[in-house]
Amino acid sequence: MQELNPLLHSQLRLAVMSILMNVEEADFVYLKEKTESTAGNLSVQLDKLASAGYINIEKDMSGKRPRTICSVSDIGRNAFIEYVEALKSYINI
Amino acid sequence: MEEKKITPEEGMQVITQMIEASKQRMSMPNLRISIIWATLAIVTGFIVIALNKVENLPWVSLAWFAIPGVGLPMHINLANKFDNGKVVKTTIDNINEGIWKALGYIAIGVTVICCLMPLDGYSKTWMLMVFYDLVVVGFATAIQGIVIKQKYYIAGGGFSVIWGFAIVALIICDIPVSIDYIMVFYIQAFLVMFIVPAAIIRNKLNSRQKCKN
Numbered sequence: 001m002q003e004l005n006p007l008l009h010s011q012l013r014l015a016v017m018s019i020l021m022n023v024e025e026a027d028f029v030y031l032k033e034k035t036e037s038t039a040g041n042l043s044v045q046l047d048k049l050a051s052a053g054y055i056n057i058e059k060d061m062s063g064k065r066p067r068t069i070c071s072v073s074d075i076g077r078n079a080f081i082e083y084v085e086a087l088k089s090y091i092n093i
Numbered sequence: 094m095e096e097k098k099i100t101p102e103e104g105m106q107v108i109t110q111m112i113e114a115s116k117q118r119m120s121m122p123n124l125r126i127s128i129i130w131a132t133l134a135i136v137t138g139f140i141v142i143a144l145n146k147v148e149n150l151p152w153v154s155l156a157w158f159a160i161p162g163v164g165l166p167m168h169i170n171l172a173n174k175f176d177n178g179k180v181v182k183t184t185i186d187n188i189n190e191g192i193w194k195a196l197g198y199i200a201i202g203v204t205v206i207c208c209l210m211p212l213d214g215y216s217k218t219w220m221l222m223v224f225y226d227l228v229v230v231g232f233a234t235a236i237q238g239i240v241i242k243q244k245y246y247i248a249g250g251g252f253s254v255i256w257g258f259a260i261v262a263l264i265i266c267d268i269p270v271s272i273d274y275i276m277v278f279y280i281q282a283f284l285v286m287f288i289v290p291a292a293i294i295r296n297k298l299n300s301r302q303k304c305k306n
Contacts, residue, residue, distance in 0.1 A: 004101065011099050011107055018111035024187055026115075027180040034114045062173075062180070069180065084108065090101035 002086035005079055007052050012037055012045045017080050020055060020072040028068040046070060054079055115181070124291045126171055131287030133164050134226075138280045142273060154219075161200075188240050192233050199229060220264050223275060227257025227282050234286045245290030253282035 008014050015035045019026055026034075032042050046068075049055045054076030058069045072080070099107065137159050144153040203225045210218040235250025237243075256278050263270045 004104070009099065009104060011103070014099070014104055014107050015111045018108045019115045022112050022115045022183070024182045024184055025180070026182070030181045034111065067180065087101050087104050087108075091105060 002082075002089055004086050004090070005083045007048065007054070008079060008083045010045070012041060013049055014083075016042070016045060016049065016070070017054065017072065017076065020070060021077065021080055025069050025071040027070070031070065049076070052076075052079075124294060126168055127287050128291050129167055129171065130160075130164055131283045131291075133160050133167075134283045135280050135288075138276050138283070142276050145272065157204075157222075161204075185240055189237055192237060192240075196230065196233050199225065217264070220261065223264075223279070224257060224261055226279055227253050227260065231257055231282065231286060238290075243290060243294060245293050246286070249282075249286035249290050252285050256282050 008017060012035060015037075016031055019031060019034055028039075028042070028046075031037075031046075032039060035042065037045075046055065046057060050057045052075075053073055056071050056073050058071075060067055060069065137156060140159070141153060141156050144156060203221055207218050207222050231250045231253030233250070234253065235247050238246025238248075238250055260270065260275055260278060
């Protein structure tokens, strides 16, 4: 049985990756709303995913407000696919 | 949502939930923006018909500049307002954005040609705008309908393309067509292409929302 990637096997990081796998890019406000997380927690988890190279984070300005836009990287995409495969083997799908 | 360890079953549940959540965005802002453009096109069409009745002068055509003149600032303003700054883009959004951007550039080119060529005596150049408004915009709407899987946009776009080809065929064959008739076709096409599909989709979304509540 494959081992589950510990970086992805956490509720919030997995939620973020699941959303980003489904869209081209999403900003911090959108991710926060969909995952129903706090800004601080989400920020920490995004940094962890970015440090692992799973997501790309770009910061720009939307009018006067700063905006953080996230997108999944190729490494992240492959890791997520592998994670789902491993998950399937655990729950016998 | 806390940062906590989960079981494989919970992991699968999180993935399913988040995929569902990010799918729930048949974007109302885009519908509203397209409604604004279509309404502007229709209102301007009526204004041009009215001005033509009152005073049949070439400057009446300048009224068409009301569409970009009013539409662009409204578009930018609304695009910034919607979603409280939330941004999410899918491949479909990018395709749609590409289609409408390309159409915007074509519109600028066609407008310049339609403004300049009559000065050299080519009075039928306006036909190009009919072709653009009905055939090109209709085609783009149908493509958008295919991309977002909305049959109402496909039907509306198809209707407009057929009207457009019919009018261009009449003009090519030198069959006299009153400008008023062309304007009526133009208004109908924009109603069927944008307003009707948006109203149907909006109703569907509202009833779906009510069911959820």
